[in-house]
Amino acid sequence: MPSTFFTASPQWRWFIVAYFFFGGLAGGSYFLATLMDLFGKGRDRRLTQLGYLIAFPLVGLCGLVLTVDLGRPERFWHMLIESETFRPIIKTYSPMSLGAWALLCFGGCAFLSFVAVLAERGWLVWPLLRHLSPPAFVGRLVTVIGALLGFYVAGYTGVLLAVTNRPIWADTTLLGLTFLISAASTSAALLILLGSWGNVSSDSIDALERFDASVLVLEAAAIAALIGSLGRIALVWLSGWGVLLAMMVLGGIVLPLYMRWRARGPRWALRPVLILLGGLILRAVIVLSSDRIT
């Protein structure tokens, strides 16, 4: 029996699944908005704004579910400040320590970009806020730093699981990669879903759909590599969890790709919803199936 099967479960359940999902969406929406800002066209601005608008509330939600999940929620600040000396605490070899700081800094960038969009749309009137929107230097700096942190927030959760001794999680090093790619696919799906209801250029949506299709192929490859890297340990998924994972791959990756290829179904709703559900199920299977072992 592998050594990881002799360990105890940290009882990370639905709050953590929710955090991994919303964290992926927050980080993904932000870095996609920035990538579209950097590599896209001027007409993509509405979609870019949408990315920044949804990232900030999502990162707030992440902080909330993480705090509620603690055994002592009132001590959430101990993640950042050493409780006896009141000095900042950061452990570079602890993914949770780095992740707490990344989430805080990412939240700061997401907030600045959020208010910048409010100013762009005329909902906030304060001339200085113009500097927070690209292509102004400060705005560009904030969004690039925020995008890098967004990548980190979206992917470190998989690294966090790998840096334990739990079955499945610590038996592969591909969870960070898989979560990161899934964050990109689900965030693109969320932007497509919300953008189709808003006043967003159809050309921007088309570009994002092409991107999402490519990322879904990458995601399928990452999941196949993940299962392969687990070796015999993947046999624990010869259970209801495996069925759920297969449903995720079929319903959340293969079916949306098929629908796009055959140009079937209303593009503004079903495909993005399937992709989003797939991202949620992927995280639930990985987090909860390990919890059920030993």
Add this chain to the structure above:
Amino acid sequence: MAEPMGFFTDTTVCIGCKACEVACKEWNQLPAANGGVRTLSGDSYDNTRHLDGIHWRHVKFIEQFSADRREGRWLLMSDVCKHCVRAGCLEVCPTGAIIRTEFDTVVIQSDACNGCRDCIGACPFGVIGINPASGTAQKCTLCYDRMKVGLEPACAKACPTESINFGTIADLKKMAQARVGRLQGAGERRAYLYGTDEAMLGGLNSFYLLVDKPEVYGLPPDPKIPSRNLKSSSVWSVLGAVAIVLTSLVNFRNRGSRDA
């Protein structure tokens, strides 16, 4: 720094009396049952079942009998935190609540812990759990408070057969090697030490004399430090980020002849 201290547990002389469990709970004021729930495990004489936030000592009862029960033996083992020299729990703890003491033992400071539970999944031995009374992660402290005033840990003090031995690691290793030699000389060829080899997490400051494979005692054959996956997981994640950037570059930039 004081000399490294720890436990040597000789499982061959354990009689399963559970005096260590009781002494531990009494000294550390741990609740007898979780929220008043008392259930029988149905597994031999073991209703403690596993180490966790309110069980810092656990006497394991392993029954090895033939199908007709004519042949068999009991293996008894008092389990506890291993106080690893390279401790996974200490490594991952984001709050700094887990510290290494001057005795080279590993202690969770309950007033600093916020109950994130990262240490529980990081421990290679499944030792740590949440104490529902405090909402924080807890485990054996090797009776740090007693050691500070020159007393031995409560479990070792209570053990009537000297299965649990407390002392400096150097002395305990000598004692353990001599005991293995005596047992092997007497014909018990299966006797060996688990946790003295520094290849295992730098050495365990609580190590055991066993007479069967570690798995039989519920011990991992090859415990590892959690950070072994940190570098490769991070590299794969960065490669994923690069793939996403390249994919976005291709799909966001190339849009045929339409511009602006």
